[in-house]
Amino acid sequence: MIHDQSGAGRSLLLYDLLMVAVVALAPSVAPLPARAAASPVHAAAAGTGGGTWTTYHHDNAHTGYDPLAPAAVPGAIAATPGWTQPTLDGEIYAEPLIFNGAVYVATLNNTVYALSQSDGSVLWSNHLGTPQATGWICGNVAPMGILGTPVIDTAAIRIYAVAEIAGPTPGSTPVYHLYGIDLATHVQVLDTPIAPTGFDWKIQQERGALALANGYVYVPFGGRAGDCFDGSTPYYGWVVGVPTDGVSSSNVFQTPSGAESVWAPGGVVIDDTSHNVFFATGNAIPCAGSSLSDAVVRVSPTLTSPAFFEPNDWQSNWCSPDSDLGSASPLLISPNLMFTAGKHGGGFLLDPTNLGGVNGQLYPAKTPYVQANVCFGNTSAATFGSFAYLAPFIYLQCEGHGLVALHVNTSTPSFSPCNAACASPDWSAGSGITFGPPIVAGGAVWVASSSGLYAYNATTGAQIFHSASFGVNRFVTPAEAGGQVFVPSHTVVYSFTIAPPAAYTAVNPVRLLDTRSSGGAVGAGQSRSLTVAGLTPGAPAGATAVAVNVTVTSTTAASFLTAYPTGQARPLASNLNWTAGKTVANLVVVQVGNGGAVTFYNQFGSAHLVVDLEGYFAPPSGTAGQEVALTPTRITDTRSGSGQPNAGSKLGAGGSIAVQVTGAGGVPANGVSSAILNITVTNTTAPSFLTVWPSGSARPNASNLNWVAGQTVPNRVIAQIGAGGKVSVYNQFGAADVIVDVSGYFTDPTAIGKLFTPQVAHRIADTRGHATLGPGGTYTLQVGGVSPVPGTATAVVINVTVTNTTAPSFLTVYPSAATRPLASDLNWTARLTIPNLVVATLGTTGAIRFYNSAGSTDVVVDLLGYFN
Incomplete structure (x- = not known):
């Protein structure tokens, strides 16, 4: 162990800096960042991005799946935080859309923003008009600006959005408008009022996502929260087909009975093969004698010739207890198979070419009819929004029960119900959490909640990512393009990068x-x-x-x-x-x-x-470069009598030694490309520097450690292995003893290990004020299994800083379940604040332990990534 240091400052001595004067240690410590929120990003110039997500849940079928997302190593995908753009002018409920390197976001203040996909800076914005702020009979959203998700026309290079615009004078009637904005010029090129006969703005709301097909933008309407009437006038479900040419007349579908909202955030689904339009309705008021209550409705491209499906028990179990089938929009698995589910907690597989009317489902069986549960048997407010699909699973959110994956057999057709146990082959995750609707990208299911963004392995349901906490509006769903996931959080948008x-x-x-x-x-x-x-x-x-x-x-x-x-x-x-x-x-x-x-x-x-x-x-591209974690072990110590390799071989001026790495300290003789070393110099007699490089190659113009006379200095080195499995260590001036500890290695193409997932540096421990380490004291930190580090991780990359030091000492970091090794990671004298990078092996418990030899010190730990 090194514990008799007289200093820990590191002086730069590079090839063009020959000598420096010894600098007296300052009595004050170097500052650490204050324990406060990070400063906001300063947006850079607009950049380019990749991928597209131009309609709600990626495609007209609303699968929520991007097949072009970067492929991930199975079971090992993760994400890292990206940008957060500045505050926008209103709350965001709509799903972001992505096209040609821009992220499009719409706010309740009736503004459409284009953000740079690469850095989140505002490229342009278009305020469409003053939103209506009051006057409705019921509802829980104000002001009533752009609530439903817009849609992008990639051929015309336009974005379409529906905004409710306040009347020109107080008390005048507000009107919904479909706007088209040219994405090249950023100006409005279409403005079509939506005011069909009998439409009452005070009780109608545009919540569902828009859809684009057949030369129309399809706009769904439902009631406002609270299911209020305007006196005796009920609200209805409406779908309006607004022509994109700005000339033709709109087509209108109105549900035949009162209520029957088309209100699900997923909105309208289109079959790109038949060009037919599908949507789900809520319950009628009253239920008795109604038509198309709690139904999946199919209409032609011009919104005529309706056909429908209703559950066998639509009146008793769906309509009467206000358990809308229309709480979520249907999902088109194929032109011949559709899935739907709603608040009563039953799911159905349908033939979209023959919906079959009442009890017309393909699954569950018509006789005897038994509900196929999708949310642990919950039959009240079970699921909302929309779904996602990646064979063989349908993914859905379950209120207060997290995320469920239903295993689907498309040949039978059938799915495995999620009853109380939600047993295999289904899986569930995030118990107790209420998520928004899920999407699938890069081998993961992504969902947002009031505590941030989560990702779960799409096959197993294992949690693989949880962001820092942030809030979201009701039914918010992420979007993904080019390996980036975007999530609206009230008035900002967060970006995350899928990181294989x-x-x-x-x-x-x-x-x-x-x-x-x-x-x-x-x-x-x-x-x-x-x-x-x-x-x-x-x-x-x-x-x-x-x-x-x-x-x-x-x-x-x-x-x-x-x-x-x-x-x-x-x-x-x-x-x-x-x-x-x-x-x-x-x-x-x-x-x-x-x-x-x-x-x-x-x-x-x-x-x-x-x-x-x-x-x-x-x-x-193969197995080379994978990490194998080891308990730290000393493999060289040049101090006389150390009993270690190279004992008595103190480096003089211009001197070098070769350190045998392979076959030492747990490193195998073969299959190694580089090693993770902690190298410390002590007993230094002059200002100098140390260079580490592969034995047998030319010494590079670089330095790894720098010091002035009398200092003991450590630094982490990831050293490429050279001839004979060795690394060479060179000292420029004076004399110095060298100590080398190994804590892991990286494989060559003949061996396997673990892969690295980087993280934006963030603080995971700070003992100041509550857990200062005394002489011989330890501090145990659970890292594995604590988000974002999975429980299967074998090692973490951390930056460890000691501060408030009272005596010369050293710190050793090691797996909590292991015996403290003969090794050190940091060395210091009193009153110094120093950092060092540590690649810490987690061991069987997923925890690491910090040991302080003498005096007292605080320890600050920042996570940089993990191996898994």
Whole structure:
């Protein structure tokens, strides 16, 4: 163990910096980021994006499934937070739409926004008119602007939205309008009022999603929340087919009985083969003698020739207790098979070419009729909105019961009901949560709730992602395009990136940035972005994260540095900490952001940055670059009498040693491409630097550790293995002992391990004020199984910072179920704040333990990613 250090500052000694003066340790500690919310993103210039999602739930069948989403390693897909755009002018209920690199969002203030898909900046907006704010007889949404999801015409390059516009004078009648906005010029090119005979705005509401087909935009209407009449005048279900040519007359379908709303957020479904239009209705008022209550209705493209399906028990179990079949829109599995379900909790498979009238379903059996439950047997307010489908499962939300996947046999046809146990082959997840409608992309089912975005493995139901908490409006559903998931949260939109796990490729260290010769120092509160992927030198364009050794020098004030993906909000985390005059280095693993870039933020004073690329993570093409976690083990210690390899081989000026890595410390003799090392120098006699590189190759122009005389300094190094399974270590000036601990390795193509999922750095532990570690004290942190780290993860990449230190000491990080090893991760003297990157093995419990040798210290932990 190293515990007799006399310093922990890291002075930069690069090839063009020969000597530095010894700097006295400052009495104050370097600051950590305040424990507060991260600052908002500053939107960059508009960028491009990929993929499309141009109608509610992706397609006219409302499958909610994007087959072009990036493929994921089965069972291992995850997501990482992206941008959050600035606050818009109203609440958002509609699903976002994505086309040609823009995300289109509509608000209750009747504004359509186009946001950059890459960074969330506002490209343009069009305010369609003042929304009606009062005057309806019942309802729970105000103002009544754009509530239903718009639709994009990819041929005409238009977006269509329905907005309720207030009358020109107080007390005058507001009118719904269908607007068409040209996406190239951003101006209105269509404005068609919607006011069919008998339509009463005070009791009618446009909630359902629009649909585009056959030269029409189909607009559904239902009642307002509360099911109120205007005196004795009932509301109805309406579907209006508004022609896109702006010349022809609209077609109108009105339900034959009072109420029978077409109110489900999913709106209207279109069969692209027959061009027929489908929608579900709510209960009639009164039930007796009604027609088309709690029905799935099929009409022609011109909204004529209605056919229908109604449950056998539509009056007693659906209509009378107000348990609308129309609480969710149907889902078209194929031109010959449709699924529907509603508030009473029964599901049906239908033949859309022959709906069959009352009791006309294909499944469940007509005689004897027994309800096929979809939500644990719940028969009151069971499910809402819409569904999603990816064979063999139909996915639906169940109020207060989370997410359910119904196993469907399309040949029989039938599905496995979800009764009280909801047993296999069905699955369920998120018990106790009320989600909005689900979508499917990249091998995961995505749902939003009042506590953020969740993702579940589409096959098994295992939770694989949960974002930070944020609220959503009722029935909000995500959208996805180009591997990005978008979720409206009241007046903002959050972006998340589907991140297939990645393998690691080590490179001979190469310098990417030195601000002393390019760009100048980074000032107080300033950021510097650096392209790290897609350029030479650098990582390839497909890299999802990079490992860079970052050094700050010429520091003028105590400060900290945060590295994060360009285009995303700066997180509450830090990677380097220093006091004035210090030079500090640390290995940083950071997710790649917009344009293949990462951003470095400096809080106080000014500092020069030097960045060396050590390796990168990218989606795998084979098994090379997968991680195998080990309990930390010492494999070299040059101090005389250490009993370790290279004992007595202290490095002199210009000296180097070779460290045997393969076959040592649990690293196998074969199947290894690089190793995860913690390298510490001690007994240093002069300012100097240390370089680590693959044995047998030329020493690169880079540094891994920097120090002044008398200091003991550690740093994490992910080192490519060279000839004979060794790495070489070089010291430039003076003399220094070198200690090497190994905590894992990455495979070559002949072996297998675990893949990496990067995360935007975020804080997962901070002992300040409640759990300070005393001498010989430990702190246990549960990481595995705590979102976003799955319970199956084998290791995590964390940035560990010690602060409020009272004595020279060291910190060891190790699996909580293991015996504390002979190894160290951080070393310091009193009153210093220092960080170090740690690749921490989780072990059987998923927890890690932090051990402090002497004095007391606080520990701050930021999560950067995990291996699974």
